[in-house]
Amino acid sequence: MPRQPLIPPTDVESTDDALFERYRGGDTAAFERLLARHQSALFGFLARLAGDRALAEDLFQETWLRVVREAGRYRAEQKFNRWLFTIANRLAIDALRRRKRWASVSVDDEEAAVQLPDRGPSAADETARRQTMGRIEAALATMQPALRQVFLLRENSGLSFKEIAAMTGAPLGTALWRMSAALKHLRKELQTME
Amino acid sequence: MVLELYGEADAAGAAELKAHLAGCAACRQAAEATRAALDEFRREPTPKPSHETIQQVLDAAEPRPGIFELLRRLRPVLLQAAAVVVIALAGSFAIKFWPQKQAAPAVAATAAASADSDSAWSTSAEAIAERIWQAKAGGGFGASLDYRIASLHGTLTSPRSDW
């Protein structure tokens, strides 16, 4: 099956900003196109970051509701994609914090946590869980949330590490370190599942 | 390595990494395994939002009149109501101070030169009411509104300008 690119192609006559401007002028069809263009990348980000489909549906809806509600405050220089993912990221982190599924730890603690073998309950449970989840979901499920966040943002939003660092309120070095640790985790998990 | 993988490394960084990988089997192997893991991640189908969720987002994006839109639509009606209030206030003001003032020529003309100051005002008020009625009967509150307000304004202020 040919893979559809997650990051939407830039099409000159209907850039995100042009479509959003048309939506602000009352053209709902332009909004529909914008939604179609970003829904896959955005939902993928939310579903995999939260690891919870129902929560991801709520977060997805809330993100777009904010886009609609705050349409008047949007400025083109913000870049639509960055604005969209900034809203989604903030909503997701808040929701995960409320559910005690987001641990904000210092980089030093993160490094220590990443070194630890983070095997869950028992090996048998792990195997069963992985069979129902799929390799990728399982590898992401055991990844530290802050690493998963940077990894998914870079993969799904197409924003640069610099933009992601700013969005997550971390220095660029921390964002790069998290990405590197995330890739290492993914690589090792996929290898052990072979 | 991370910057290089995502095409964000500058030329110097990319060259340095290339040189290192050429001479380091361990890093080369790790780089290949990382690329393979990323490929697998990207091949995996992305979860999709439900049709219900998409529909709810689309419904929410439909323009619906908010409070400002409602106020904008009601503006002509509100302006006319305000004009009526201003006329009423001006009327009571005029009645209160009428005995100290000479009948203004404009009002006197409208009042058909009546000697009775009370009936002069009441005739003038009738003329204003008539104009409001005409403005309302004029149909849709469109572009002619400003003209109608201006004419009401003229009716209101012309006697005063002569005081």
Ligand SMILES: [Zn+2]
């Ligand atoms: Zn090396």
